Amino acid sequence: MQLYRTLWRLADVVEVVPETPRTKSLVLEVPGWEGHKTGQHVDVRLTAEDGYQAQRSYSIASAPEDERLVLTVDRLDDGEVSPYLTEVLMVGDKLEFRGPIGGYFTWEAREGGPLLLIGGGSGVVPLRAMLRHRAAVGSDVPTRLLYSSRSYEEIIYRRELENLAAQDGSLEVLHTLTRSWPASWSGYHRRIDAEMLAEVAWSPDERPLAFVCGPTPLVEAVGAALVGLGHDAARVKTERFGATGG
Amino acid sequence: MDELRLDGNAAAGTLGEVFSFEVTTAEYTCEGCGKTDRLGAAMVYEVRGLGTIVRCPSCDHALIRLAHSRGRHRIDLRGIRHLQVEDVAG
Numbered sequence: 001m002q003l004y005r006t007l008w009r010l011a012d013v014v015e016v017v018p019e020t021p022r023t024k025s026l027v028l029e030v031p032g033w034e035g036h037k038t039g040q041h042v043d044v045r046l047t048a049e050d051g052y053q054a055q056r057s058y059s060i061a062s063a064p065e066d067e068r069l070v071l072t073v074d075r076l077d078d079g080e081v082s083p084y085l086t087e088v089l090m091v092g093d094k095l096e097f098r099g100p101i102g103g104y105f106t107w108e109a110r111e112g113g114p115l116l117l118i119g120g121g122s123g124v125v126p127l128r129a130m131l132r133h134r135a136a137v138g139s140d141v142p143t144r145l146l147y148s149s150r151s152y153e154e155i156i157y158r159r160e161l162e163n164l165a166a167q168d169g170s171l172e173v174l175h176t177l178t179r180s181w182p183a184s185w186s187g188y189h190r191r192i193d194a195e196m197l198a199e200v201a202w203s204p205d206e207r208p209l210a211f212v213c214g215p216t217p218l219v220e221a222v223g224a225a226l227v228g229l230g231h232d233a234a235r236v237k238t239e240r241f242g243a244t245g246g
Numbered sequence: 247m248d249e250l251r252l253d254g255n256a257a258a259g260t261l262g263e264v265f266s267f268e269v270t271t272a273e274y275t276c277e278g279c280g281k282t283d284r285l286g287a288a289m290v291y292e293v294r295g296l297g298t299i300v301r302c303p304s305c306d307h308a309l310i311r312l313a314h315s316r317g318r319h320r321i322d323l324r325g326i327r328h329l330q331v332e333d334v335a336g
Contacts, residue, residue: 006262043259057256100260104270104286239285240253 008045010094011069019072019156023122024082024086025061028095029071035064037098038129039106039211039239042071042099046081054080059125059213059239060100072156094246103237105211113209114202118192118222119147120214121154123241127213128157131164131171140170146200148192148218150179174200192218194225204230213239257290260298262313263317273330278307280327285309 015027038060045055056079057130062070075086089095107115107130115134117127124147134143149155155175167172176188188196202208210231212222219240227233254270261269283286288309289301297313302325310311311322323329 004261041255055259057259101262102255102270102286103258103268104284105255196266239255240251241290246299 006098006190008047008096008098010128013091013093013095013205013246015091016089016091020154021082021085022075022086022154023072023156024075026072026085026089026095028071028097030069033069036060036069036100037103037106037108038063038133039126040102041126042069042097042101043083044071044081045096045098046075046084047096056081057101060129061125063129065136066131072125072128074124082246105134105213105237107133107211109134109137109141111209113143114144114206115141115206116210117143118147118197118210118212118214119145120148120192120218120239121150123212123214123218123239124156126215126239128160129213130211131161134171135164135187140168142170142202142211144172144200146173146174146192146196148176148178148214150178151177152182152185159230167230192222192225194228197222197225201226201229201231204232207235210236211239212236214241216240248255252290252292254284254286254288254290254300257292257298257300258285258286260292260312261300261310264321267331271332274309275327275329276302276305276309277325277327278302279305281305 011028011030013026014029016027019025038118041057041059043055045053046052048077058073060070061072073085076082117130119127127145159175165171176192178191181189210226212219219238223236223238226236258270263335271319272285273282274285279302281302289303292304293306299308300310301308307325309325
């Protein structure tokens with residue numbers, strides 16, 4: 001495990017699945033993959049013909065129990081790496097990566113809950129891995145996902161999340177849409193704020209274990225609001241995406 | 247200049263080239279403001295081709311400066327008062 005953190009190796013791309021107009025899931029075959037924890041990421045490295053290298057981190061979207069490693073990549077138009085991964089990379093290609101990496105933003109079912117998952121945009125990716133892991137091991141840890149997207153079309157894993165919640169009385173999935181929403185939309189339609197968190201998060205007495213992942217402004221606002229509502233900062237784990245990543 | 251603003255989780259791969267312990271769960275105390283937290287929760291700035299700076303999210307003090315050139319890493323840890331690392335053997 002220690003060794004693989006820094007060893008660059010090659011995965012085979014075996015499937016590319018469009019998730020939304022801007023995101024694709026890359027299904028990877030990794031010979032000798034030693035497993036991971038939900039919430040961990042891999043570093044992906046691209047090398048140009050002139051030797052120039054660019055590297056980015058992508059959260060693992062699959063559960064440890066899934067057969068294949070999956071990354072879900074959001075295309076950032078001015079990015080160096082994500083346009084290649086979402087527009088150019090094809091089945092049969094190789095992808096250079098290292099990992100799994102990270103021990104802070106991770107969850108295993110035996111750690112319990114209640115589990116409060118808060119994601120913005122592609123910040124839902126590691127949270128989806130947690131939900132798939134939770135379902136795969138048959139955990140009934142009370143869990144709520146609050147997921148902020150710009151529009152209905154940009155909700156990643158929408159059907160899968162609906163199906164997971166429909167089959168599981170201990171899982172609730174709540175969406176908020178921040179830029180546009182269908183006329184019939186009955187969910188939240190604003191940025192996540194303290195009032196919304198007071199409604200969705202359990203009371204601080206119930207000591208939920210919170211994982212917050214998304215763009216830096218969302219993560220900082222949510223983290224501060226949860227602590228402001230009285231939640232223990234040590235049980236609020238965060239992972240931020242940079243404003244100029246990709 | 248192309249600068250990436252990330253966090254301690256995203257920099258774990260780069261820091262892992264230098265440190266053999268799990269970086270994201272190591273607990274730092276900031277020399278600037280005294281804040282104690284996991285490195286995974288700190289802010290990280292990567293400047294393309296130059297290196298990585300890990301900053302305290304409370305006071306912006308540089309905790310770790312990591313530069314990489316000509317096959318060598320140069321590490322400046324002046325911003326960390328002390329670092330607690332989990333004993334994996336224990």
